[in-house]
Amino acid sequence: MISLKAYIASSLDGFIAKKDGSVDWLHAEKYHLENEDFGYDAFMSSIDCIVMGRITFETVLQFDPYPFEHVPVIVVSYNPNYKIESKHQISIFTRPLRELIQFLESKGYQNVYVDGGKLIQSFLKESMLDAITITQIPILLGNGIPLFGVTDRMIELKHKKTQTFPNGFVQNEYEIVK
Numbered sequence: 001m002i003s004l005k006a007y008i009a010s011s012l013d014g015f016i017a018k019k020d021g022s023v024d025w026l027h028a029e030k031y032h033l034e035n036e037d038f039g040y041d042a043f044m045s046s047i048d049c050i051v052m053g054r055i056t057f058e059t060v061l062q063f064d065p066y067p068f069e070h071v072p073v074i075v076v077s078y079n080p081n082y083k084i085e086s087k088h089q090i091s092i093f094t095r096p097l098r099e100l101i102q103f104l105e106s107k108g109y110q111n112v113y114v115d116g117g118k119l120i121q122s123f124l125k126e127s128m129l130d131a132i133t134i135t136q137i138p139i140l141l142g143n144g145i146p147l148f149g150v151t152d153r154m155i156e157l158k159h160k161k162t163q164t165f166p167n168g169f170v171q172n173e174y175e176i177v178k
Contacts (some may be wrong), residue, residue, distance in 0.1 A: 002105060002111075003130050005130060005131040006120045006133065007113060007133045009118075012139060013140045014146055015145060018144045026137060047113045052075045053075075054082065054116075056080060056117070057073065057116070071089070072107075074092075074093050079094065114129060121149045125142055129176050131176060132174050133174075158176075160175055161173040
């Protein structure tokens with residue numbers, strides 16, 4: 001059985017990036033804690049592959065070094081002609097999102113990291129996301145790209161864990177109730 005999990009940071013007012021897509025506020029020196037990765041390495045060690053939205057992927061491609069060298073990335077795009085040239089383990093998925101589960105199963109993936117604001121919203125809309133870890137950063141951006149969009153129904157979450165950090169970060173883990 002495939003487990004689809006999101007792991008993301010947001011401002012206290014619910015934005016994952018500024019309007020221009022920038023996340024520079026997230027990496028401010030004042031938030032740095034020596035020898036603390038906020039559970040990211042442990043999370044990544046449990047992951048078989050990453051399913052990432054196109055916009056997020058194109059942002060990640062600009063990182064130096066590329067952070068997912070040892071994990072396959074599947075880029076979801078609604079453009080059937082979308083192509084990318086990369087030396088990394090990248091697949092492009094352009095079919096309907098519901099068909100993604102069968103594709104992941106065919107590859108033998110069981111623990112999948114879903115990344116990208118719009119993609120997380122799409123997974124929630126389709127009742128496909130199983131769990132989400134949200135690290136809230138103590139900043140109000142005022143506007144930007146929201147983590148959650150408008151939904152056509154209420155989505156119930158089951159709280160699993162909360163962890164606080166000396167820099168003011170608050171990390172909550174939730175299971176999505178289906």
